[in-house]
Amino acid sequence: MKRLSTGIWADKGGIRSSVEDEGGTIAGRLRGLVPVIGFAMAVPLLHLVLRVAGTEYCLTQLTMAAYYAIVVTGLGLLMGYAGQVSLGHGAFFALGGYTTAVLTTHDFSKWKAATGWLQEAHIMVARQDLYGNQLVTVTPWAAFFAAMAVAMIAGCLIGYPALRLRGHYLAMATLGFGLIVAKLLVGSNLTGAADGLNGVPEWILMPGLVVSGKVPVRVQNYYLACGLLLVVLVLLRNTVQSRVGRALKSIHDGEKAANSMGINTAAYKLKVFLLSAALAAAAGVFFTHYTAGIGPSEAGALKSLRYVALAAAGGMSNLWGVAIVSLALNYFSLRGWFGTYDNAVFGALLILIISLAPAGPLQPAAAWLRRRGWWRNAQSSHHGTP
Amino acid sequence: MALLETETLRKSFGGLLAVDGVSFKVEVGQITSLIGPNGAGKTTLFNLVTGLLPPDRGTVRFKDQSVTGWKPHQIARAGMSRTFQNPSLFGRMNVLENVMVGRHCCSDSGFWGCALRLPSQKREEQRIRAASLEELDFVGLAYLASFPASALTFGQRRMVELARALATEPEMLLLDEPASGLNTSEKRELGDLIIRVRKRGVTILLVEHDMSMVMGLSDSVVVLHNGAKIAEGTPVEIQNDEKVVRVYLGGEVENVAAG
Numbered sequence: 001m002k003r004l005s006t007g008i009w010a011d012k013g014g015i016r017s018s019v020e021d022e023g024g025t026i027a028g029r030l031r032g033l034v035p036v037i038g039f040a041m042a043v044p045l046l047h048l049v050l051r052v053a054g055t056e057y058c059l060t061q062l063t064m065a066a067y068y069a070i071v072v073t074g075l076g077l078l079m080g081y082a083g084q085v086s087l088g089h090g091a092f093f094a095l096g097g098y099t100t101a102v103l104t105t106h107d108f109s110k111w112k113a114a115t116g117w118l119q120e121a122h123i124m125v126a127r128q129d130l131y132g133n134q135l136v137t138v139t140p141w142a143a144f145f146a147a148m149a150v151a152m153i154a155g156c157l158i159g160y161p162a163l164r165l166r167g168h169y170l171a172m173a174t175l176g177f178g179l180i181v182a183k184l185l186v187g188s189n190l191t192g193a194a195d196g197l198n199g200v201p202e203w204i205l206m207p208g209l210v211v212s213g214k215v216p217v218r219v220q221n222y223y224l225a226c227g228l229l230l231v232v233l234v235l236l237r238n239t240v241q242s243r244v245g246r247a248l249k250s251i252h253d254g255e256k257a258a259n260s261m262g263i264n265t266a267a268y269k270l271k272v273f274l275l276s277a278a279l280a281a282a283a284g285v286f287f288t289h290y291t292a293g294i295g296p297s298e299a300g301a302l303k304s305l306r307y308v309a310l311a312a313a314g315g316m317s318n319l320w321g322v323a324i325v326s327l328a329l330n331y332f333s334l335r336g337w338f339g340t341y342d343n344a345v346f347g348a349l350l351i352l353i354i355s356l357a358p359a360g361p362l363q364p365a366a367a368w369l370r371r372r373g374w375w376r377n378a379q380s381s382h383h384g385t386p
Numbered sequence: 387m388a389l390l391e392t393e394t395l396r397k398s399f400g401g402l403l404a405v406d407g408v409s410f411k412v413e414v415g416q417i418t419s420l421i422g423p424n425g426a427g428k429t430t431l432f433n434l435v436t437g438l439l440p441p442d443r444g445t446v447r448f449k450d451q452s453v454t455g456w457k458p459h460q461i462a463r464a465g466m467s468r469t470f471q472n473p474s475l476f477g478r479m480n481v482l483e484n485v486m487v488g489r490h491c492c493s494d495s496g497f498w499g500c501a502l503r504l505p506s507q508k509r510e511e512q513r514i515r516a517a518s519l520e521e522l523d524f525v526g527l528a529y530l531a532s533f534p535a536s537a538l539t540f541g542q543r544r545m546v547e548l549a550r551a552l553a554t555e556p557e558m559l560l561l562d563e564p565a566s567g568l569n570t571s572e573k574r575e576l577g578d579l580i581i582r583v584r585k586r587g588v589t590i591l592l593v594e595h596d597m598s599m600v601m602g603l604s605d606s607v608v609v610l611h612n613g614a615k616i617a618e619g620t621p622v623e624i625q626n627d628e629k630v631v632r633v634y635l636g637g638e639v640e641n642v643a644a645g
């Protein structure tokens with residue numbers, strides 16, 4: 001305790017025990033469970049409240065907001081941990097959604113030679129569309145994998161060159177990518193041009209579990225979307241509290257030092273970018289089946305910017321905060337609370353966050369609560385630990 | 387046997403020749419010091435050896451293989467670790483986590499293992515934590531483990547950086563002015579620490595301006611001036627070297643040569 005005379009640090013015993021806590025003692029593990037349990041309890045509670053209030057139809061917007069929250073949480077990982085900004089996450093979301101939409105609505109019956117074999121392999125299926133026309137389309141599961149493959153290939157093509165360099169090349173590259181994707185979607189008949197695609201069939205994940213916006217499965221889909229969000233949050237929390245998470249944080253804090261510690265920062269940046277793009281694309285696939293369609297505005301720069309604003313508002317590296325802020329604000333937006341100012345609200349949010357609370361509004365709020373003694377957070381000393 | 391060997395290494399920044407054809411050797415198990423006035427090219431030479439900068443010309447050999455053109459993370463994995471002239475701890479982590487980053491080299495859980503908390507990952511994480519605490523203890527700062535790195539004094543940062551470098555289990559350690567900014571008692575502790583590091587079998591290359599420390603610790607000394615090597619030898623030889631004395635006691639070498 002040589003030169004740190006500040007009283008708060010003087011308790012050696014306390015320091016030692018808090019180090020051991022993180023090492024996996026029961027107390028440490030319980031503390032990690034608090035947000036998980038809180039989230040798992042809030043989801044049915046919210047359902048109950050809406051049901052009692054007679055507004056169960058709001059679950060639809062909550063479900064959509066949960067899928068958007070998956071995109072934003074993945075972006076929070078990229079921005080808050082690897083220090084890289086993507087201005088193209090809307091495009092990855094759209095790439096996932098559109099690939100699925102095209103494959104599951106386009107009639108492939110002309111390809112007679114191939115469709116027979118593909119149907120036997122359950123990659124294609126003969127079905128009727130809304131108007132009773134006979135179609136041969138790709139099955140939702142096969143389309144999901146195709147969508148992920150498309151997103152990952154696009155991610156590699158953009159990420160590989162941009163992330164080998166230090167600096168903000170990824171932001172520029174993804175911005176360009178987003179503009180191109182949006183333009184292509186509007187310009188092509190295959191993707192329904194300005195109208196987008198609709199009539200996307202429901203996705204039977206397993207018997208009894210179906211991704212669909214139909215009223216009888218509304219509750220089921222609300223729990224499915226929130227469950228997926230929770231799984232994503234837990235997996236990402238595990239990741240950031242590990243060797244990989246430390247490597248990511250070290251890139252953000254000092255790339256040269258990270259390199260000299262044996263961390264292949266270029267590879268980590270690419271991997272975390274791909275992970276984050278994959279989450280966006282997967283969310284896009286679920287969203288498209290849920291709303292039975294997708295439009296070109298999903299790929300727009302405004303959408304991508306909105307995700308960045310939400311990740312910043314949630315505190316980026318605070319993944320729970322990012323998920324909750326994103327869930328709430330997207331819900332209000334989908335309910336039409338912001339009216340014609342919808343995009344302006346998110347722009348203003350971004351400006352406010354950057355100028356007033358660059359670490360996110362939850363950080364100062366937590367500090368304020370702690371000062372007043374209302375909330376004790378044993379991990380308060382680690383900025384960036386969700 | 388030479389653990390590290392450079393041959394006619396050269397690096398220029400625009401018109402400025404920062405390292406000018408430097409060849410030198412570091413013998414295994416020894417403490418070799420690299421000295422020279424400000425701007426002599428010492429840090430640049432470190433950056434060339436550790437892969438942070440690509441040389442314009444010349445080669446670097448480490449453990450009898452060429453590592454010229456290798457990336458810093460590859461060189462680190464090969465067993466070479468370093469500290470920086472300006473302590474560069476990771477500001478958003480606590481002290482222990484900073485040292486744990488050093489264990490990255492010696493562990494291999496990937497994204498999936500970590501996301502799913504596989505049993506092998508959990509065990510590895512515990513080993514990383516234990517080994518890092520040991521390194522912190524080695525530099526005498528275990529009690530600071532859960533401090534935010536940004537709250538440390540300059541001297542403590544230097545020590546934590548050293549612990550982080552040691553956590554990579556290096557065969558060779560490069561220290562860039564570890565004593566600068568330290569007070570007298572901290573300097574003494576650092577000297578003892580460097581000797582204890584050598585006892586662990588780590589070969590050391592030291593850049594330092596504190597001559598009593600350099601002369602006291604080193605087995606051999608290399609002197610750089612304006613990017614070029616002007617002398618090499620034991621501390622006693624260096625202290626009696628005419629050129630070196632001229633460089634350090636005023637009067638530029640060029641002036642003398644010209645006049």
Ligand SMILES: Nc1ncnc2c1ncn2[C@@H]1O[C@H](COP(=O)(O)OP(=O)(O)OP(=O)(O)O)[C@@H](O)[C@H]1O
Nearest residue numbers: 399402404422423424425426427428429430431471
């Ligand atoms: N990235 C760079 N770009 C341009 N010039 C550089 C760069 N790095 C170093 N230099 C220049 O190269 C020369 C050698 O610098 P270097 O930092 O290697 O010296 P040094 O011996 O470490 O000095 P000090 O004792 O002050 O640390 C200096 O003139 C410096 O200004």
Ligand SMILES: [Mg+2]
Nearest residue numbers: 428429430471
């Ligand atoms: Mg230097």
